Amino acid sequence: MSIFDQKIDAARLGKVAVLMGGDSAEREISLLSGNGVLKALRSRGVDAQGWDTGERPLAQLASEKIDRCFIALHGRHGEDGTVQGALELLGIxxxxxxxxxxxxxxxxxxxxxxxxxxxxxxxxxxxxxxxAGVAQAFAALGAPMIVKPVREGSTLGLTKVLSADQCAEAYRLAASHDPEVLCEQFIDGDETTCALVGQGQGARALPLIRIVAPQGNYDFQNKYFTDVVRYDCPSGLPAEEEAAIQQLSLAAYRTLACRGWARTDIMVRATDRKPFLLEINTSPGMTGHSLVPMAARACGVAYEDLCLAILAGASLDAWQGRGGRT
Structure with missing residues (x-):
């Protein structure tokens, strides 16, 4: 049974904190996501409050008797296991x-x-x-090459390198976000994303979204603050191709032992239609431009019900018999 097929009693979810803001480079986007989620949960009768982790200590969650948290944080100290570890220790x-x-x-x-x-x-x-490492990678991987921070999201610090003389500036930009820099072979073709919900073999892939950006420039500005990007959902790809990408996304999700929800980014190479995994986002955006709500709408699930279903699936890594809350 899909998480969207479950009947959810909002009152039984208890007192909820929507974690947002934080101190990462994606703080402003997180606030947009968090406030959207907060409004949605309240509209479904959930006793929810906003909690800006950049301003309020997580330790206060226990004294406030919070029963569960909806993580709407993006980037470092929110999407990288640190907040998750703190909540494990708090048993929330x-x-x-x-x-x-x-x-x-x-x-x-x-x-x-x-x-x-x-x-x-x-x-x-x-x-x-x-x-120098970027220049060596460029010689090995060829042009175009993508240069980006290892631990960052929303295309922050990303450069598409077309010539060797761009390598130094591409490194400088990426390294301003992270001392470790990823140089990646560019895949020319269709840019797609696949939202995933659930856990283990019960996980489900939502309809694929094909992203068509001006000159292929799906950057931070175009992602969140313009309407020039076209999002095709249905994707318009052949049914068997979409199904193969969904299965690849599920395999990527399960291989990393993900649960709850996430979103994969996949490029489909134009020459042979082979899909390639770029990355997986474990706390996807929930703004007005965000893709997981768009995919949910395509299968008849409203934004408010999506938020409620994700919240109902909140859990802990820790074995419950060791003292964690249920």
Missing amino acids: PYTGPGVMASAIAMDKTMAKRIWRFEGLPTPDWRLVTSA
Whole structure:
């Protein structure tokens, strides 16, 4: 049974904190996501309050007798296992993947290593820590090449390198966000994303979204603050191709032991229609431009019901018999 098929009694979810804001480079987007989620949960009768982790200590969650948390934090100290670990210690169930899955997914190179070990396709890459390393990666991978921080989201610090003379500036920009920099082979083709909900073999892939950005420039500004990007949902891809991408997304999700929800980003190479995993987002955006709510709407699930279903699935890594809350 899908998480959307369950009847949810809002009163039984208890007192809820929607964690938002924080101190990452994605703070403003997180506040937009969190306030959207907060409004949605309250509209469904949930006793929810906003909790800006950049202003209020997590330790106060216990004294406030919070029963569960909806994590609407993006980026570091919210999507990387740190908040998840704190909530494990406090015994407060939370939405989304657990500590290990969150930490691995946030580290793009670690996720790619695991996917490649498991035989899942992902573009070739190099991990570098200097401008010279970017130049060496460019010589090996060729043009175009994507340069981005290892642990960052929303395309922050990303450069599409077309020539060797761009390598130093691309490194400088990426390294301003993270000392470790990922140089990745560029895949020319359709940009797609797949939302996933649930756990283990019960996880479900939502309808695929094809992203069509001006000149392929799906950057931070175009993601959140313009209407120039076209989102095709239904994707318009052949049914068998969409099904194959959904299965690849589920495999990526399960391989990292994700639960609750997440969203994969996948490029489909134009020359042979082979899909490649780029990354997985374990606390996806929930703004007016966000993609998981768009995919949910495509299968008849309203934003408010999506938020409620994700919240109802809040859980802990810890075995409950050791003292964690249920």
